[in-house]
Every structure is written in C-alpha cells, then in structure tokens.
Amino acid sequence: MDDSILSNVYILGGIAFVAATVLYLVSKKFAVRTDEMVIKIAEALPQANCGACGKAGCADFATACARSDESSFANLYCPVGGAAVMQKIASLKGYAATDRAPSVAVLRCQGSCKNAPIKVEYDAVSSCRIANRISSGQSGCPDGCLHLGDCVKACKFGALSLNKETGMPEVDTRKCVSCGACVKVCPRGLFEIRKQSQAGGMVYVACRNKQKGAVARKNCSKACIGCMKCSKINEVIKVENNLSYIPPELDADTFGKDLAENCPTGAIIYKERIHD
Amino acid sequence: MIKKFTFPMGGIHLAKHKVTTDCPTVVADIPEFVSIPIKQHIGSPAKIMVSKGDKVRVGTLLADADGIVSADVHSSVSGEVTKIEDLPGASGYEEKMITIKVEGDSWEEDIDRSEDVEKEINLTPEEIIAKIRSAGIVGMGGAGYPTPIKTTIPEGKKANILIVNGIECEPFLTADDRLMVEKAEQIIMGARVLNRALGIQNAVIAIDENKPRAIEILTALSKLYVGVNVKICKTKYPQGGEKQLIKAITGQELPLGKLPIDIGCIVQNVGTVFAVYEAVLKNKPLFERVVTVSGDGCKHPGNYLVRIGTPISSLIEQSGGLDENVHKIVMGGPMMGNAVVNLSAPVTKTTSGILLLQDGEFTKKEASSCIRCGKCALACPAGLRPFAIKQAVSFNDTVEHMRKLHAGDCIECGCCAFVCPANIPLLDYCKIAKQEIRKK
Ligand code: SF4
Ligand code: SF4
Ligand code: SF4
Ligand code: SF4
Numbered sequence: 001m002d003d004s005i006l007s008n009v010y011i012l013g014g015i016a017f018v019a020a021t022v023l024y025l026v027s028k029k030f031a032v033r034t035d036e037m038v039i040k041i042a043e044a045l046p047q048a049n050c051g052a053c054g055k056a057g058c059a060d061f062a063t064a065c066a067r068s069d070e071s072s073f074a075n076l077y078c079p080v081g082g083a084a085v086m087q088k089i090a091s092l093k094g095y096a097a098t099d100r101a102p103s104v105a106v107l108r109c110q111g112s113c114k115n116a117p118i119k120v121e122y123d124a125v126s127s128c129r130i131a132n133r134i135s136s137g138q139s140g141c142p143d144g145c146l147h148l149g150d151c152v153k154a155c156k157f158g159a160l161s162l163n164k165e166t167g168m169p170e171v172d173t174r175k176c177v178s179c180g181a182c183v184k185v186c187p188r189g190l191f192e193i194r195k196q197s198q199a200g201g202m203v204y205v206a207c208r209n210k211q212k213g214a215v216a217r218k219n220c221s222k223a224c225i226g227c228m229k230c231s232k233i234n235e236v237i238k239v240e241n242n243l244s245y246i247p248p249e250l251d252a253d254t255f256g257k258d259l260a261e262n263c264p265t266g267a268i269i270y271k272e273r274i275h276d
Numbered sequence: 277m278i279k280k281f282t283f284p285m286g287g288i289h290l291a292k293h294k295v296t297t298d299c300p301t302v303v304a305d306i307p308e309f310v311s312i313p314i315k316q317h318i319g320s321p322a323k324i325m326v327s328k329g330d331k332v333r334v335g336t337l338l339a340d341a342d343g344i345v346s347a348d349v350h351s352s353v354s355g356e357v358t359k360i361e362d363l364p365g366a367s368g369y370e371e372k373m374i375t376i377k378v379e380g381d382s383w384e385e386d387i388d389r390s391e392d393v394e395k396e397i398n399l400t401p402e403e404i405i406a407k408i409r410s411a412g413i414v415g416m417g418g419a420g421y422p423t424p425i426k427t428t429i430p431e432g433k434k435a436n437i438l439i440v441n442g443i444e445c446e447p448f449l450t451a452d453d454r455l456m457v458e459k460a461e462q463i464i465m466g467a468r469v470l471n472r473a474l475g476i477q478n479a480v481i482a483i484d485e486n487k488p489r490a491i492e493i494l495t496a497l498s499k500l501y502v503g504v505n506v507k508i509c510k511t512k513y514p515q516g517g518e519k520q521l522i523k524a525i526t527g528q529e530l531p532l533g534k535l536p537i538d539i540g541c542i543v544q545n546v547g548t549v550f551a552v553y554e555a556v557l558k559n560k561p562l563f564e565r566v567v568t569v570s571g572d573g574c575k576h577p578g579n580y581l582v583r584i585g586t587p588i589s590s591l592i593e594q595s596g597g598l599d600e601n602v603h604k605i606v607m608g609g610p611m612m613g614n615a616v617v618n619l620s621a622p623v624t625k626t627t628s629g630i631l632l633l634q635d636g637e638f639t640k641k642e643a644s645s646c647i648r649c650g651k652c653a654l655a656c657p658a659g660l661r662p663f664a665i666k667q668a669v670s671f672n673d674t675v676e677h678m679r680k681l682h683a684g685d686c687i688e689c690g691c692c693a694f695v696c697p698a699n700i701p702l703l704d705y706c707k708i709a710k711q712e713i714r715k716k
Contacts, residue, residue: 120617123604125643130704133711135617136368211362211370 037066037092044088046080050156052179053078065089074098080157080177101195103178104274105159105171109190110206110267111144112166116220122146132187141219143188143208145169151182151191173274194248196274203246203256203270205230210241217265224267230259244268280485282510283520286657288691290513290611292486293447296570301454301579304567304594306381310353310585311363311373312338316624317414318421319345321372330357335384335561338374341409347422348412352563352583355379366588366607366621367614373622376585386559393461394557397469404473404556411555412625413562417441417516417545418608420626423552426542427473436540438479439525440467440549442494443509443516445484446609449629451566452546454579456483456490459550460497466553467504474542477503481546482525486511513611514689518543520657532685547628567623569595571610571631573602582623589619591630603635611690641699652692652702658685662692666705675712683709 042062053076055061065076073095078085083099090097110116116139122131128150136142147167152160159175160182162168169182182191188208196202205224209216213225226242234255237246244267246259252270260270315321322339326332332351339349359375383389399407409424429435440463444452456463467479481498483491485508495506509515509524519530522541530536536543544552547565554560563584570577575596582591588607592598606613608628616630623630652662665683667673678684683706692702 125701125704129708130701133704133707134367135615136364140364140368140617142364142369 035066038062040092041065041089044085045078048080050080050179052080070095079179103193103195104173104176105182105191106194106204107169107190108192108206108208109145110222111139111141111220112168115222116141116144129187139219141209145190150185154181154185197252199253200273201252201256201271202274203252203259205244205246205267206269207267210243212242222266225265227264229262233258280508280510281524282512283523285659286655286691287512288655288694290447294450296450296568296577296579297453299578301458301566301581304580304582304591306353306378306583307586307590308378309375311375311622312349312585313371313373313624314339314349316420317347322346322349324360326357328357328360332357332376333382333384335387345422347414348410350412350561350563351376352585353378354382364618366616366618368617388558397472401473404469407556408552411561413551413555414625415545416547416565416625418626423548433537434540435474435476435542438470438474439521439541439543440479440481440546441516441521441543442481442483442546445513445516446611448570448631449568449609451568451579451628453487453490455550455566456494456546460493462553463546463550464497464501464504466549469552469556471503479504480525481506482509482521484509484511484515514657517687517689562625567627568629571633573632573634584625585622587620587622588616588630601634602632604633606631606633612688643700644698646698646700649697651695655691655695657689658687660686662702662706665709666700666702669705669708678709678713684713686710
C-alpha cells in the first residue's frame, strides 16, 4: 500500500524534475534578449497602441527609438504622449527633444441638418462606408458628411461624438491626440490633422464640395462656391475645381480673421484658440 | 413532360409580383429635355462629338467609343444640344451628360422605320460586329458590358453555344417578357445574326416557366428556323445570372475567374439580342428601350418604350405619379437594383425597371446581430459564406482575408440579405469587400 504511493511520488517527481530541467535549458537557449533601453522607453509611452506614430504599436515605437541615432530620432514622434513624453525619451537617449507644433483633427464640412437639409432618407446600414457607395447622401451633397459616425467609432480616445441635433461629428480638441484614425476611416476624406498656429489658432476651409457654386449652394448654405475671394487675400490659397484649400503653412494669426470675414458663404472657419 | 433546367446550388424562391405581364408596351411620351450620360456602360466614357448649340436628330452620334472597352452614344431625340456638363445621376453622384432640348421628332435618314421583319442576312461576321459597334449596343440586362467585345471571339477560343437570356427572374420586371411576346420574330432573327457573327448554328433561348405566352410564341416560331431552340428553365432566383444559366443549359460549371467564352458559351440578354437585330437589319442605333414601371406603390403599372435620357420623374408621372405611400424608388429589380435619390436622373441603356415600393417586403428593416443560422450560406448560389464576409468587412480585416473568403466571386444577387432572419444587409457588405479587393 505505502509502497505504491511512494513509487507514484518518485515517478511523478522524476518526470516533473526532468521536464523542469528541459524547460529551463530551452528557455535559456532561446531567450529573447530585450534591450534595457526598449523597456525603459516603453514604460514612458502612453501604451495606447494606436499607431499614430506610424509604427505598429507602442512596443514597435519603443524599439525604433532605442535603435535610432541622433538624426533619425528627430523623425520619431508620439502624438499621444506629446512633448512631455518625447522629452522623457530624449533624456533617456541623451538627445535633444523633438518638438512639434500641437495639432488637432478638423472636420472639413459644415453640412449639418440645418445647413444642408435632408432631402432623401437613408434606411440602410448605419455605416458611412456603405452609404457612400450607395448614393450621394441625404442632403444631396456628394462630398459632404453622411452623419453615420464611422469616425466616431474609429476614435480610440473618445475625442469624437455625433451631435444628435446637427448630425455632425464634433471634435473634443482636448482629447484629440491627432492619431489620424478618423482621417483614414472617413470615406469622404473630411478630416484633416492640422497644426495650430503660434497663438494656438487655426483657419481652414470647412467644405470639400467640388461642384459649381450654384449647384453646391443648392444643397448646402455653407458650401465653398469657388469665388476666389480668399485666394485674393493670400495667394498661397489655391482654388481648384470650385473648391478652396488653405495650406497649413498659412499663418492663421495674421490672416484668419480676414479670411473668415470675407468668405461670402461662411465656408472658412477661423478659431483664435483651438481650445475654447 | 418537358424537361426544365436549373442550377443546383443555392438560390431562393421569390414572390413574383409580375403585375404588368399582360400590359402591352406603350410608347412613352418624349419629354421636353433629355440628358444622355456619355458613360452608360462598363469601360471608359465615350468621347463627346457634339458641342453646345449643335442640332441633332434621332440617331445622331453624340459620343464616340473611346477605345475597345467603351460604347458609342446616340441621340434619342431631335433638337438642340443645350448643355454638356456634370449632372447628378440616379445615385446623386455626378456624371457627364449631354442635355438636348427636344424639337419635333425627325430621325436620321438611314434608319429603317417600317414594321416589316427583315429576314435576309448576307453580311459577313466582321460587318455584323462593326454594325453592332456603331450602334452603341451594350448588355441591356444590367451590367452594360459592350456587346461587340462579347461577340468578337478571342484568338484560340471557340464558341459552341449562344444562350439568349430571357429569364428575368427579378420580381416586378416584365420588360423582357413583353419584348419576347411582342417582338418574338425579331429576337429570333437577332439570335440568327449573332449565330452568324459567331460562326455557329446553335442559339438557345432560355425562358423561365412563369412566362407561358413567351414560351408558346417563341417555341412555335423557333421551329421554322435552323439553329434556334427554346429551353425552359425553372423559376428560381437568380436563374438569370450568367453562371447559373450556363450551368442550367449546358451542365457546365463556369470556373472561378473564367469568362463564359473560355468554355465556349456566349450569353446575351433578349433585349440586347433585339437591339442587335434592329442595329444590323434596320440600321437603328440603341436609343430606346423597354422599361417596366411597377411596384406596390405605383398607381398604373406598365411597360413603356422609353427614349434613353428621359427623366425618371417623367415616367413616374405617366404611370400615375408619386404619393406619400411610396417609401423607396428603385432602378432595376428589387433584388439587384439601386435606390434612386434623384428623380431628374435619366433612363439609361441598362435601366430595366423603375419600381415604386411601399414599406414592406423589399425595403430594408432594422438589422440585429447574426445568429449563425447559416441560411445565407445555403442561399448563396456562388457557394460563399456571406456572414463571414460581413464580419471581415465590419472588422476591417485585410484584403487577403476577404480574398480567401472569395468575396470577389459574389454575383451581387442579394439572396443572402433576403433570407437573413436578422435582416443583415449582407449584400452591402459583400459589395464593399469586392470593392476593396478590386482596389488592391
Ligand atoms: S466625417 Fe466622414 S466618417 Fe464621420 S460621420 Fe461624416 S462621413 Fe462619416
Ligand atoms: S472665399 Fe469662401 S466660398 Fe469663396 S473660394 Fe474661398 S472658401 Fe470658397
Ligand atoms: S449576394 Fe453574393 S454573397 Fe450574397 S448570396 Fe448572392 S452571390 Fe452569395
Ligand atoms: S442568414 Fe443572417 S443570421 Fe443567418 S448566418 Fe447568415 S448573416 Fe447570420
């Protein structure tokens, strides 16, 4: 009786010992050597794994930082962590911190239910991607917001919400980390990541409609009609296919107010400070 | 008993709603203005040959085919070109269109307008194809693939059989049915013209069993001509799909990614065959077609012979107008058609029907979650797993994954969405997957 219990203990104990030895040896032989630096950098990162930095995730970004030299480090930037995190990583590496003007996502459309009234009802799947395939949309503007919120679903930082009354997605500028998920997902390319000016302001054309002025205005009161008034204020502004685009280089602090006041339809949005 | 043919995999039985079967085709009013898109086919848009202010007649060439995969576009009315610009089509997206203000109705001289059926064919295959090309004929069943390409047999291939598709398996639509009843002899002549162009003596007109008049007339007539036969198919959706029809008629499986000609088959819609007859033997370009205006929200459903470019609203007016019961307007059939968001959009070469639908059987319902019943996979005639494709699309999976699911082989029949008890619009997802695959 006792004997059989003992022999079981010996046999199983023996197996356990052999297995443990094998596992130990294997883990030694195939050990993944992680760089101390990578671990330290990863600890400094926000661990949002959003891909906004252009890498596959925070671990990948940390590896890239660890392996970078002085010049390639200048090209790496984590928009989520911002200047504070980059400062930390820079001091770990002993390089100068990269600094970027803070940016934020802006919606280039003002086709709300008020400005661009609904003419036909859409009853299919609640997805902008599908709606974009089926038709020009409820207001008739073929380039305008479809109000179905693909962008809201795509934003991992809760910076976007759909305003029930206007139907428009709204950006919470304090939460937006400029990861660009909304830019990628919107089938009509309505989002843009734009840099803020010195004073923290911004000026942009909130319309992407390329139809002729009269046609565009029929569907939406805030459409850009391609009148060229803005391009006369500063010639870096180009009007092509009845649509104006203000390049981000243009100094919003100097020209913003003038531009917004002179646009006859109100397509140009100027904010003195992005965080109001 | 007569043998009835069908395809073995998937498919569904739909309520037919063919209320206009016995409505003779009436000539629709010519509107004041027509807007004719320069791209009504698959391929590159035609090159515009007229300018603003030009006077045109019925049958005048407006735009010339640009390259091989393209088609000529002709004027459907006589009058003056008033506008050449981008106008919203049925989906609301803009297309280049030529707008003509109608004045009178004078036709190009060489069009033979007599009612007599022409029976002499003594053109060579090359001449026939040239005439089809200069008449701007495209597949009128819906796809709009230029017919001359389908009729020209590529080097090293051989045609064995011409299948004339008279199936029209979508509910409500009766345009092809009426054409077969009213223009039976012309269709047979058209099939013979195509036989000659293809160098074969073997045309099969496939008709589904819910069209007894067409079957009767065409069977009797086909006995008088060599090389034209009628075969009856079971009524099942999508019997009219190219792959499904080839399987039913020849027993051959069209391998994935192959064209019908690779297995010796050519499939042409009856409307196209009729247009071929008119082009080759009557010199008439494709500028009008039969359109069914129907649906449970339509007051006076009917079949109309419509000039291309006629606004949809004008056709709706003629069949009793709109009222508040109409929930949705569809161009084409209720299964494969597209919602119309702009009523000023024109009828094109591929418009088989305009349906005014009330809220009900064919309108979309609130979707819930997939319950994994597998009904969609059973119904899919292409043998796909629509629920998996839907999942891949909603989870933004890679294109490779969508390809592994063979989403590119979806024939967009909509059987899956129709049977789904959770009302998931599977077809919309499949279309997106196809689009993603094509983009890569
Ligand atoms: S911005 Fe783009 S993704 Fe967001 S709701 Fe509008 S159309 Fe949809
Ligand atoms: S001034 Fe306004 S409407 Fe005129 S082109 Fe510039 S943005 Fe468009
Ligand atoms: S629409 Fe596509 S996936 Fe759905 S049943 Fe038809 S072929 Fe299959
Ligand atoms: S039919 Fe609808 S519920 Fe059933 S498996 Fe397919 S998608 Fe899911």
